[in-house]
Amino acid sequence: xxxxxxxxxxxxxNELLGLLRKAYSDEWLAYYQYWLGAKLVxxxxxxxxxxxxxxxxxxxxxxxxxxxxxxxxLGGTPVTKPEEWYTHTNCGYxxxxxxxxxxxxxxxxxxxxxxxxxxxxxxxxxxxKDPVTYNMVLTILQQEVEHEEDLQALLEDYELLMQxxxx
Ligand code: FE
Ligand code: FE
Ligand code: MG
Numbered sequence: 001x002x003x004x005x006x007x008x009x010x011x012x013x014n015e016l017l018g019l020l021r022k023a024y025s026d027e028w029l030a031y032y033q034y035w036l037g038a039k040l041v042x043x044x045x046x047x048x049x050x051x052x053x054x055x056x057x058x059x060x061x062x063x064x065x066x067x068x069x070x071x072x073x074l075g076g077t078p079v080t081k082p083e084e085w086y087t088h089t090n091c092g093y094x095x096x097x098x099x100x101x102x103x104x105x106x107x108x109x110x111x112x113x114x115x116x117x118x119x120x121x122x123x124x125x126x127x128x129k130d131p132v133t134y135n136m137v138l139t140i141l142q143q144e145v146e147h148e149e150d151l152q153a154l155l156e157d158y159e160l161l162m163q164x165x166x167x
Contacts, residue, residue, distance in 0.1 A: 001073050009074075011129040017076035019125070020067055020133070023118060024078050025088035027064035030111055031057050033093055037108065040099035044161055049101045049154055053108070056147050063140050070136055090118045105155045112148040119144060 006013065034057035041050045068078040079088055086093070091114035094107040119141040126134040 001075050005073070005132075006075070009130045011126070013074055016126070016130065016133065017071060017074055019122060020071050020074070021076070021079055022088045022090050023122065024064060024067040024071065025085035026091045026115060026118065027060050027067060028082070028085050029089055029093040030091070030115065031060040031064060033096065033111065034060060034108065037096040037099065037104045040096050041101055041104055042099050043101040045154070045158055046101055048157075049105065052150055052154060053104065056108070056150070059143055059147070063143070066136055066140065070133055073132075091115055102155070102158060105151050105158065109148060109151045109155065112144055112151065115144040116141065116148060 009016075034053045038050045038053035038057060041053065071078050079085060091111055094111065096104055096107070119137050122137045123134065123141060126137060
């Protein structure tokens with residue numbers, strides 16, 4: 001990266017790169033979990049849930065893009081082999097083997113809660129140390145918070161619908 005750009009970073013760049021590579025792996029796994037879930041989803045409200053899952057997939061891929069660009073800017077290399085996503089990931093991957101709406105919503109809410117934790121820690125770590133990464137992490141964190149809220153609102157609608165059906 002540019003020499004002045006590196007000079008303004010007040011922390012261990014290799015440590016930061018390690019954490020960004022972990023976040024990058026999380027984003028690809030989240031992307032795939034959402035993308036496939038959107039195709040397989042079954043049950044009440046599946047169209048609304050599928051549309052939200054697909055939108056989130058697109059946003060997770062955009063996060064992977066942002067994190068990859070920052071890794072490269074810092075002089076690092078994003079994870080080059082998909083099988084390594086599994087060794088680096090913080091939040092893991094929940095296969096949509098049971099694609100019932102409630103199950104998919106619960107799996108992805110869990111994923112978002114993990115992502116919120118990961119980016120909150122990265123935000124704390126980069127605060128006053130690396131303003132460029134800090135700003136990117138804040139942008140991503142804002143979207144992860146929105147994702148959790150979107151999914152919890154859908155789960156709430158689903159529960160209300162189920163109650164109404166039971167009478
Ligand atoms: Fe994300
Ligand atoms: Fe998300
Ligand atoms: Mg959304």
